[in-house]
Amino acid sequence: MSRVMVVGVARYLGARLARLLSEDPKVDRVIGVDVLPPPSADLGAIDFVEADITTSAINKAIARSRPDVVVHMNILATRADAGGRVPQKEINVIGTMQLLAACQRSDTVRKLVVKSSTAVYGASPSAPALFAEDMAQNAMARSGYEKDASEVEAYVRGFTRRRPDVDVTILRFVNVLGPAIRTVLSEYFVLPVVPVVFGRDPRFQLVHEEDCLDALKLATVESRPGIFNVAGDGFLVLSQALARAGRLPMPLPTLGSPIVRGLMRRAGIADMDSVQTRFLTHGRGVDTSRMREQLMFVPRFSTVDAFDAFVEARARGGILDRERVAAVDQVLRSVCGLDGRQAGLDVIE
Amino acid sequence: MTSLIDMLGDEMAGRAERFLGFARRRLTGDFTVDSFGFDAELTENVLLPALRPLYRNWFRVEVRGIDNVPADGAALIVANHSGTVPVDSLMTQLAVHDEHPASRHLRALGATLVFQLPVVSDLARKSGSTLACNEDVEKLLAGGELVGVWPEGFKGVGKPYSERYQLQRFGRGGFVAAALRSGAPIVPCSIVGAEEIYPMIANADFLARLLRLPYIPITPTFPWLGPAGLVPLPSKWIIEFGEPIETENYGDGAADDPMVVFDLTDRVRDTIQQTLHTLVEERGNPFI
Numbered sequence: 210m211s212r213v214m215v216v217g218v219a220r221y222l223g224a225r226l227a228r229l230l231s232e233d234p235k236v237d238r239v240i241g242v243d244v245l246p247p248p249s250a251d252l253g254a255i256d257f258v259e260a261d262i263t264t265s266a267i268n269k270a271i272a273r274s275r276p277d278v279v280v281h282m283n284i285l286a287t288r289a290d291a292g293g294r295v296p297q298k299e300i301n302v303i304g305t306m307q308l309l310a311a312c313q314r315s316d317t318v319r320k321l322v323v324k325s326s327t328a329v330y331g332a333s334p335s336a337p338a339l340f341a342e343d344m345a346q347n348a349m350a351r352s353g354y355e356k357d358a359s360e361v362e363a364y365v366r367g368f369t370r371r372r373p374d375v376d377v378t379i380l381r382f383v384n385v386l387g388p389a390i391r392t393v394l395s396e397y398f399v400l401p402v403v404p405v406v407f408g409r410d411p412r413f414q415l416v417h418e419e420d421c422l423d424a425l426k427l428a429t430v431e432s433r434p435g436i437f438n439v440a441g442d443g444f445l446v447l448s449q450a451l452a453r454a455g456r457l458p459m460p461l462p463t464l465g466s467p468i469v470r471g472l473m474r475r476a477g478i479a480d481m482d483s484v485q486t487r488f489l490t491h492g493r494g495v496d497t498s499r500m501r502e503q504l505m506f507v508p509r510f511s512t513v514d515a516f517d518a519f520v521e522a523r524a525r526g527g528i529l530d531r532e533r534v535a536a537v538d539q540v541l542r543s544v545c546g547l548d549g550r551q552a553g554l555d556v557i558e
Numbered sequence: 559m560t561s562l563i564d565m566l567g568d569e570m571a572g573r574a575e576r577f578l579g580f581a582r583r584r585l586t587g588d589f590t591v592d593s594f595g596f597d598a599e600l601t602e603n604v605l606l607p608a609l610r611p612l613y614r615n616w617f618r619v620e621v622r623g624i625d626n627v628p629a630d631g632a633a634l635i636v637a638n639h640s641g642t643v644p645v646d647s648l649m650t651q652l653a654v655h656d657e658h659p660a661s662r663h664l665r666a667l668g669a670t671l672v673f674q675l676p677v678v679s680d681l682a683r684k685s686g687s688t689l690a691c692n693e694d695v696e697k698l699l700a701g702g703e704l705v706g707v708w709p710e711g712f713k714g715v716g717k718p719y720s721e722r723y724q725l726q727r728f729g730r731g732g733f734v735a736a737a738l739r740s741g742a743p744i745v746p747c748s749i750v751g752a753e754e755i756y757p758m759i760a761n762a763d764f765l766a767r768l769l770r771l772p773y774i775p776i777t778p779t780f781p782w783l784g785p786a787g788l789v790p791l792p793s794k795w796i797i798e799f800g801e802p803i804e805t806e807n808y809g810d811g812a813a814d815d816p817m818v819v820f821d822l823t824d825r826v827r828d829t830i831q832q833t834l835h836t837l838v839e840e841r842g843n844p845f846i
Binding site: 334335336337338339341344406407408409410412443444445446448449450451452453491492494529531534535538541542545546 | 571578581582584585586587588590591592593594595597675677678679683684691693694697
């Protein structure tokens with residue numbers, strides 16, 4: 210029986226998690242905190258508390274609502290979400306410090322769940338193919354969000370030392386994608402022609418939005434302290450993802466130049482910063498064995514499933530759409546007189 | 559109605575069939591890469607076939623002792639490195655795939671520079687290479703893969719022609735520690751022929767430092783002949799795989815015992831050095 214506070218409830222995943230938890234029999238009460246109320250008014254049985262986590266207002270909110278579990282979902286991946294790099298850093302770093310200070314004060318909080326990101330590992334040519342959870346410290350070249358996420362985790366580690374009685378779970382998610390969520394990556398893949406870095410084909414993993422919520426819920430409801438990478442099975446490379454979405458790649462020497470960034474901004478895609486362009490140059494892989502063995506979480510969707518679910522909902526009808534390719538293939542087969550053969554082979558097998 | 563297929567015959571039909579299937583899988587992204595970025599279908603159908611003429615007709619690679627490469631399970635192939643441009647690792651990959659009855663893929667370990675360069679980094683990952691770091695080697699070996707390492711690194715590839723077939727330092731023995739940790743056998747591999755493809759007579763040191771490259775070669779043909787200088791000389795190659803050295807019986811903690819690691823490193827190095835001397839002598843004229 211517990212009272213759960215979800216910090217960052219105005220955003221898509223925060224609002225969905227709060228709803229999901231409010232429907233769980235193990236949770237008595239869900240308190241949602243954010244600077245604005247969630248856009249869709251149907252909060253169900255959630256108590257909304259308006260508080261800015263970059264101020265001591267969060268301390269009052271925690272003192273008043275006396276939660277047992279605090280879920281920190283207020284770490285923003287893009288500066289566009291916050292309205293610039295300065296407020297982004299303010300919300301991520303100062304917000305976390307204020308929240309942790311309040312949790313440290315509280316005599317009710319016994320569990321803290323932090324939604325972090327695999328961005329803490331950075332993306333570089335000298336990165337190992339798969340990052341395990343204990344390899345974040347020696348990761349390279351951090352700036353922007355990568356640096357924020359690492360600093361946030363450093364403060365959380367400090368908190369763990371000062372309050373050893375509180376269970377702390379840090380979930381490092383790979384990019385979240387699915388039919389509904391809007392992220393820099395989702396907006397990138399709906400461009401009709403997608404700028405890519407020439408001569409690079411980054412590998413990446415995805416986690417489906419439903420799996421992301423399930424993992425957060427599991428960490429909130431059960432006791433699974435520790436740091437865990439969370440990703441769906443398998444990998445995609447960028448060219449393969451674009452092919453699956455029927456998108457044409459436009460190779461450019463770099464995505465980091467002001468011209469390219471300006472063009473992408475004008476094309477309506479969220480502002481990319483160096484963290485995203487580095488990710489789209491070098492890619493990243495994380496090891497998920499700890500997720501299976503210790504968090505005991507099994508994602509329902511693989512990386513490819515998550516991407517296909519996104520394509521089905523948002524990116525059909527591209528120039529190289531699957532159906533068009535299949536139609537051309539069919540035409541070529543009948544021109545060559547191959548159309549009967551495929552069926553014949555199948556029968557033999 | 560006579561279709562195109564009846565005129566071309568069955569073999570062509572099969573080829574067209576395979577090509578269309580391949581093209582469609584590529585255009586719809588219907589293939590898989592492993593966690594290191596290895597794309598087996600692309601490697602078998604495009605990358606290795608592109609290298610085959612060089613392997614068969616230009617360098618006329620002769621492979622010896624392929625039976626020393628295990629048919630399944632993890633193993634670490636350790637080879638000498640030379641030739642200014644690391645073509646030897648590509649040829650070894652092809653030798654293992656084409657000559658071994660199990661057609662195994664050799665997962666080569668590359669330097670950071672490989673993964674810094676556009677195109678090169680992409681092709682390296684697609685063909686199964688990964689960064690030469692302990693984490694990756696151990697993951698590959700734990701997964702039962704055949705891993706190839708060239709421990710001399712740039713000291714080996716970028717050495718002057720006058721020092722040909724003289725092994726450089728074998729790194730810090732990291733590869734031996736990795737093999738000990740996973741109990742995988744070490745297969746010493748000696749490559750003769752790569753030294754002569756781009757004989758490096760000097761190094762444009764200043765320019766190299768300016769461009770942050772380990773070296774910029776000056777060969778009898780490069781840069782004097784322009785792009786024609788990029789054509790490797792047609793040397794005769796011999797790749798010999800030696801007897802595997804077992805690492806299973808060293809016991810726990812051997813990987814952290816520097817003495818064991820140094821001894822084993824020297825043993826592998828000496829084996830390759832001696833085989834190189836024998837092979838060079840046997841081959842005689844490097845270009846016939």
